[in-house]
Amino acid sequence: MSTTTSDHAAPRDDESPSTVSGAEIVFTDVVKTYPGMSAPAVDHLSLTVPAGEIAMFVGPSGCGKTTTLKMINRLYEPTSGTITIGGEDIRSKNATELRRTIGYVIQGGSLFPHMTVRQNIALVPGLLKWDKQRIAQRVEDLLELVGLDPDRYRDRFPRELSGGQQQRVGVARGLAADPPVLLMDEPFGAVDPITRQRLQDELMSIQEEVQKTIVFVTHDIDEAIKLGDRVLVLQEGAEIAQYDTPTNILSAPANEFVEDFVGSGSSLKQLSLARVDELDLLHPLTASVGDDGGTAAEAARAAGQKDVIVLDSRRRPAGWYTLGEATRLGRLPAQSPRDEPTPVDRRATINDALDTMLASTHGGVLVTGRRDEFVGVLTFRSVTEYIQATAEDASS
Numbered sequence: 001m002s003t004t005t006s007d008h009a010a011p012r013d014d015e016s017p018s019t020v021s022g023a024e025i026v027f028t029d030v031v032k033t034y035p036g037m038s039a040p041a042v043d044h045l046s047l048t049v050p051a052g053e054i055a056m057f058v059g060p061s062g063c064g065k066t067t068t069l070k071m072i073n074r075l076y077e078p079t080s081g082t083i084t085i086g087g088e089d090i091r092s093k094n095a096t097e098l099r100r101t102i103g104y105v106i107q108g109g110s111l112f113p114h115m116t117v118r119q120n121i122a123l124v125p126g127l128l129k130w131d132k133q134r135i136a137q138r139v140e141d142l143l144e145l146v147g148l149d150p151d152r153y154r155d156r157f158p159r160e161l162s163g164g165q166q167q168r169v170g171v172a173r174g175l176a177a178d179p180p181v182l183l184m185d186e187p188f189g190a191v192d193p194i195t196r197q198r199l200q201d202e203l204m205s206i207q208e209e210v211q212k213t214i215v216f217v218t219h220d221i222d223e224a225i226k227l228g229d230r231v232l233v234l235q236e237g238a239e240i241a242q243y244d245t246p247t248n249i250l251s252a253p254a255n256e257f258v259e260d261f262v263g264s265g266s267s268l269k270q271l272s273l274a275r276v277d278e279l280d281l282l283h284p285l286t287a288s289v290g291d292d293g294g295t296a297a298e299a300a301r302a303a304g305q306k307d308v309i310v311l312d313s314r315r316r317p318a319g320w321y322t323l324g325e326a327t328r329l330g331r332l333p334a335q336s337p338r339d340e341p342t343p344v345d346r347r348a349t350i351n352d353a354l355d356t357m358l359a360s361t362h363g364g365v366l367v368t369g370r371r372d373e374f375v376g377v378l379t380f381r382s383v384t385e386y387i388q389a390t391a392e393d394a395s396s
Ligand SMILES: Nc1ncnc2c1ncn2[C@@H]1O[C@H](COP(=O)(O)OP(=O)(O)OP(=O)(O)O)[C@@H](O)[C@H]1O
Pocket: 034, 035, 037, 041, 059, 060, 061, 062, 063, 064, 065, 066, 067, 068, 219
């Protein structure tokens, strides 16, 4: 049987080199006053988003997040001030040309309903006159990147997809022409909490590969803390209350406004900061799809394990069974015969992982990394120890 141990596992994805393909965005003294409005929606905003980072814009309704975002791709024109991308004034190109170099993802994916998934993703590369073969390859690569099997999904229409799948296609379309900048306006606002968590995790692993500059508007401070390299907390008129790392926003709020916005300081708030792979993961023996369940169970038992984790040919989890179940199954199938909690991404927060764990019969959760490859197992015990240690630190 083709079991493997962690010693033989694929190298950790954070060891692989990555290149920043994003470009720095700089706002200098930007003002936006809508016609007929006495007060500006954005009032003398100066801000730098470093290349390859995710900046999360968060703040109460009407504070000017969307206006600020839409000035980057010139859906709105500033009344005064300058915005540059990669050092170049965005007014140096015409607006249509500019928009083809900036990905834009909004709630629901905003896919064209009469176009297939492939046609939706191919839209901008087509406008940019890429050759057919390059576009076809790009569609395949992007579907893989966002976790949709190209053979299954490329010819479907948006109505044949779930909300989460539509959103994934929306992200693929935003990335289609390989733009340095991706703008995301409440992209995950319309999906259920579990799908939302999954999409957030996927966005983080996609970002590890693509390293774009992402500006992401959200109402949700937890989403901002989770995804952001930096979080911009805005007050009315797009006045900056704080622009900082998630850790500093949580541990050193700049003023009362930020403190109230972030919520009262619980000693467990670190749970929404800490990532799954910061905790000790188990690296058990795994089996492969097609292996004999009895043999796999024997090997697992000999290694001191109570269960058998089955991976497919691309090392993605395909099943998680007790020794008895694995033996009864015989040949280990590609698809588990029962619903299992979905794995969590190694970049998921401990909070997210806990939700999934509570639905698990194994007292833990499978953790995946880049392209959904298996990384290890997070146990309930490991989380409990972490919570205890955090609570002790907070009270000392
Ligand atoms: N097209 C418009 N014409 C006139 N006023 C507008 C327009 N768009 C936005 N505003 C006003 O500008 C201010 C900022 O709006 P904006 O949509 O940027 O805020 P936001 O923080 O994104 O809000 P929300 O979270 O509710 O989407 C608000 O007072 C809003 O009413």
